[in-house]
Amino acid sequence: MSSSPPAVPTPDPGPPADAPDGAAAADKPKGTDWWGEIKGIFWLVLAVLAFHSFVAKPFYIPSESMMPALLTGDRLVVTKYPYGWSWVSPSFHVLPRWHGRLFGRLPERGDIVILTPPDRTSDLIKRVIALPGDTVEMVDGTLYLNGRAVKRVARPPVRIPIDANSPCDGNLVAHQVSGPDGHLYCELPVYRETLPNGRSYDTIDLGLTDLDNFSKVTIPAGRVWVMGDNRDNSADSRVPISEEGLGGPIPWENIGGRAEFITFSLDGTSSWINPLSWFTALRGGRAGTSLHPAREGASR
Numbered sequence: 001m002s003s004s005p006p007a008v009p010t011p012d013p014g015p016p017a018d019a020p021d022g023a024a025a026a027d028k029p030k031g032t033d034w035w036g037e038i039k040g041i042f043w044l045v046l047a048v049l050a051f052h053s054f055v056a057k058p059f060y061i062p063s064e065s066m067m068p069a070l071l072t073g074d075r076l077v078v079t080k081y082p083y084g085w086s087w088v089s090p091s092f093h094v095l096p097r098w099h100g101r102l103f104g105r106l107p108e109r110g111d112i113v114i115l116t117p118p119d120r121t122s123d124l125i126k127r128v129i130a131l132p133g134d135t136v137e138m139v140d141g142t143l144y145l146n147g148r149a150v151k152r153v154a155r156p157p158v159r160i161p162i163d164a165n166s167p168c169d170g171n172l173v174a175h176q177v178s179g180p181d182g183h184l185y186c187e188l189p190v191y192r193e194t195l196p197n198g199r200s201y202d203t204i205d206l207g208l209t210d211l212d213n214f215s216k217v218t219i220p221a222g223r224v225w226v227m228g229d230n231r232d233n234s235a236d237s238r239v240p241i242s243e244e245g246l247g248g249p250i251p252w253e254n255i256g257g258r259a260e261f262i263t264f265s266l267d268g269t270s271s272w273i274n275p276l277s278w279f280t281a282l283r284g285g286r287a288g289t290s291l292h293p294a295r296e297g298a299s300r
């Protein structure tokens with residue numbers, strides 16, 4: 001009886017000669033899809049800009065014009081939608097200027113708003129005092145709205161810690177005091193104003209200055225009158241454009257949004273090259289502070 005010869009293993013021929021890379025090439029990792037990465041970054045940047053322009057954005061307080069509510073170095077959130085949108089809504093003011101607002105409504109007296117002066121592109125922050133049709137004037141520091149004196153009550157002085165961002169210099173030097181803790185403070189006189197709609201806020205008034213008197217002004221349609229809470233140190237509607245003020249009522253389309261709350265505040269000692277200073281420079285007790293004025297009983 002005959003037997004079959006043992007099977008001989010057939011050698012693996014490997015990839016075809018005309019395709020030397022074959023399946024091995026398919027197993028190699030692909031290179032970075034740079035075009036895909038660029039598109040991803042583009043859409044991310046576009047989404048951030050859209051959010052900043054139409055929903056909300058952070059804002060930095062660069063001056064003392066809104067003390068005591070806001071200090072230099074405060075960071076806060078400004079919402080863009082409460083008054084609708086206009087040419088100032090985009091974060092970089094790239095749109096051509098036009099009159100009016102899309103889905104617009106007027107701010108409420110007492111609102112803190114950011115605005116772009118008609119002759120500039122940088123933003124300021126002030127408080128809305130009067131609306132279209134109102135009359136406003138000031139006599140010896142007392143504000144009159146529609147012929148009636150705005151309620152004004154003296155309150156205990158406010159003590160603001162002196163630091164790099166709040167140095168208490170210039171016309172405030174005389175108000176430097178030493179606290180029981182041994183630290184220096186800026187002790188400033190405070191007056192509580194209450195507008196006819198019942199919204200109340202604190203102002204600082206150091207005494208009679210040229211800004212404490214102005215003649216009666218009737219607010220035209222489509223404009224609002226704004227002022228800083230630090231009444232003797234604010235370039236607002238009372239101050240001529242030639243002196244870097246607003247030169248009267250501003251167009252409502254120049255309002256970019258409403259201030260909502262403080263996120264955090266820095267005393268001016270932080271440094272980008274020292275990450276530890278980002279924390280040591282934080283001012284305590286300011287984060288989360290609402291910027292909506294208190295509401296008392298409205299007068300008739």
